[in-house]
Amino acid sequence: MERLVIVSNRVASSLRADEGGLATAIRAALHRREAMWFGWSGAVTEGDPGPVRTEVEGALTRLLLDVRREDFDGYYLGFSNRVLWPLFHYRVNLAEYDRDAWAAYRRVNDLFAERLAAVLSPDDTVWIHDYHLIPLGAALRRLGVGNRLGFFLHIPFPGPDVLTTLPVHEALVRALFSYDLVGFQTDRDLQAFADYVVREADGLISADGAAHAFGQQVQAAYFPISVDTRAVAAHAVRTAGTGVAARLRNSLSGRKLIIGVDRLDYTKGLVRRLAAIDRLLETRPQHRRAMVMLQIASPSREDVPEYQQIRAELDSWAGRINGRFGEPDMIPVRYLNRRFRQDTLFGFYRASRIGMVTPLRDGMNLVAKEFVASQDTEDPGVLILSRFAGAARELETALIVNPFDVDQVADALDRALAMPLEERRERHAAMMAQLEVHDVHAWWTSFLRALEAFGASSVAARPIVSEYAAWH
Numbered sequence: 001m002e003r004l005v006i007v008s009n010r011v012a013s014s015l016r017a018d019e020g021g022l023a024t025a026i027r028a029a030l031h032r033r034e035a036m037w038f039g040w041s042g043a044v045t046e047g048d049p050g051p052v053r054t055e056v057e058g059a060l061t062r063l064l065l066d067v068r069r070e071d072f073d074g075y076y077l078g079f080s081n082r083v084l085w086p087l088f089h090y091r092v093n094l095a096e097y098d099r100d101a102w103a104a105y106r107r108v109n110d111l112f113a114e115r116l117a118a119v120l121s122p123d124d125t126v127w128i129h130d131y132h133l134i135p136l137g138a139a140l141r142r143l144g145v146g147n148r149l150g151f152f153l154h155i156p157f158p159g160p161d162v163l164t165t166l167p168v169h170e171a172l173v174r175a176l177f178s179y180d181l182v183g184f185q186t187d188r189d190l191q192a193f194a195d196y197v198v199r200e201a202d203g204l205i206s207a208d209g210a211a212h213a214f215g216q217q218v219q220a221a222y223f224p225i226s227v228d229t230r231a232v233a234a235h236a237v238r239t240a241g242t243g244v245a246a247r248l249r250n251s252l253s254g255r256k257l258i259i260g261v262d263r264l265d266y267t268k269g270l271v272r273r274l275a276a277i278d279r280l281l282e283t284r285p286q287h288r289r290a291m292v293m294l295q296i297a298s299p300s301r302e303d304v305p306e307y308q309q310i311r312a313e314l315d316s317w318a319g320r321i322n323g324r325f326g327e328p329d330m331i332p333v334r335y336l337n338r339r340f341r342q343d344t345l346f347g348f349y350r351a352s353r354i355g356m357v358t359p360l361r362d363g364m365n366l367v368a369k370e371f372v373a374s375q376d377t378e379d380p381g382v383l384i385l386s387r388f389a390g391a392a393r394e395l396e397t398a399l400i401v402n403p404f405d406v407d408q409v410a411d412a413l414d415r416a417l418a419m420p421l422e423e424r425r426e427r428h429a430a431m432m433a434q435l436e437v438h439d440v441h442a443w444w445t446s447f448l449r450a451l452e453a454f455g456a457s458s459v460a461a462r463p464i465v466s467e468y469a470a471w472h
């Protein structure tokens with residue numbers, strides 16, 4: 001039987017109900033077929049990494065690999081999170097390129113390739129995820145692996161002017177040409193990739209969507225990731241009336257809840273978001289006793305200095321707003337640095353009048369989709385959504401804002417707080433209709449259908465991608 005082999009930096013354990021979007025989406029793709037999930041174990045070693053550890057859970061086999069500490073630091077903290085993450089989110093000035101980190105990044109990708117090649121069968125379909133593992137396909141090909149190889153990038157693909165600031169941009173893009181299929185989140189990312197191919201690599205894009213450059217070709221398309229819309233809606237109904245979500249609702253005393261849920265990351269626009277709340281309260285005193293903001297920001301990548309800095313900035317903003325506008329019986333901002341079970345978060349969303357999703361740049365942003373799916377269709381909340389989140393390409397009836405414009409975001413908050421029921425329903429219904437069709441199952445099914453078709457024959461695959469791309 002053909003197996004699906006998923007590869008990502010981390011492999012989620014079966015036990016955690018608070019895992020993030022990538023893990024939840026991958027788990028959906030693994031459903032109901034024989035599959036392996038290969039990735040870093042979470043452990044670093046001082047000497048040579050030992051053998052791959054195997055854990056079997058029904059039809060899923062997890063293969064877990066340790067990495068040497070010095071390689072891990074360069075690969076993960078260094079190149080992935082201090083070079084690729086900022087650069088691909090357009091934060092060129094935060095990218096700290098150095099050759100040693102690039103070398104460690106390639107070494108770890110080579111290690112993944114060597115260990116993975118040893119367990120692959122010729123019929124396995126291999127689906128590699130995200131920016132940590134861009135060169136893995138090329139490393140596998142060097143070892144003679146002829147399997148179907150697909151790659152999906154969860155974060156934005158930057159335009160060529162930004163990408164070329166990376167000294168090793170060509171090696172990185174060239175590596176993408178070892179895959180059979182490369183998937184991006186949105187049409188914008190796909191366009192940015194095509195622009196690089198044409199302008200920087202002197203290549204071309206043929207009518208069937210294949211990119212040709214470096215004497216090779218690869219199929220490229222976009223597959224917007226999504227949520228399990230029905231499951232999210234059902235969880236939200238169940239959790240909204242119980243436990244901590246019910247206590248949250250009861251604590252509001254009639255005030256409207258504004259919610260933000262993010263990893264604590266400088267791409268998520270958290271400082272400007274709190275600045276917009278501050279501006280709203282300053283310029284529209286009528287809202288001071290009528291709303292409360294709940295910002296949940298779970299700590300992330302705390303070894304990277306920029307993350308420590310943003311945490312300090314947010315502490316100070318939350319304190320400042322509460323010091324300025326708080327009253328003995330109420331504080332405007334509740335700011336929590338912790339994780340919750342996902343179904344609890346869905347209950348929180350359902351209790352909220354406004355969801356604020358205002359990243360400065362984001363591949364997709366699943367919180368936006370979870371917020372919409374969690375609403376009561378009879379009395380839905382309003383989504384305020386950054387134009388720079390991939391989700392804005394689909395959720396067009398959200399209140400779309402430029403997160404760099406604090407006044408505009410404050411205006412959108414004002415409008416959302418006063419929005420009549422009829423308008424809220426119309427906007428929500430249009431977004432929900434989109435998410436009911438384009439859920440996480442549509443995402444993984446269309447990617448795998450395309451990959452399996454391309455691997456067999458690139459001609460047979462054409463209609464699938466154009467069909468998928470056509471609904472935008």
Ligand code: ADQ
Pocket residue numbers: 018019020021022154155225261262263296297298338339340341342345362363364365366367368370
């Ligand atoms: P992230 O940057 O992690 O993902 P996002 O898409 O919003 O961003 O996913 C976050 C997930 O984590 C959501 O499912 C959310 O519910 C969950 N989460 C957030 N805070 C939490 C908390 N405090 N407790 C528990 N769960 C929490 C990357 C890209 C995105 C892309 C995804 C998937 O940066 O652009 O949408 O991958 O491709």
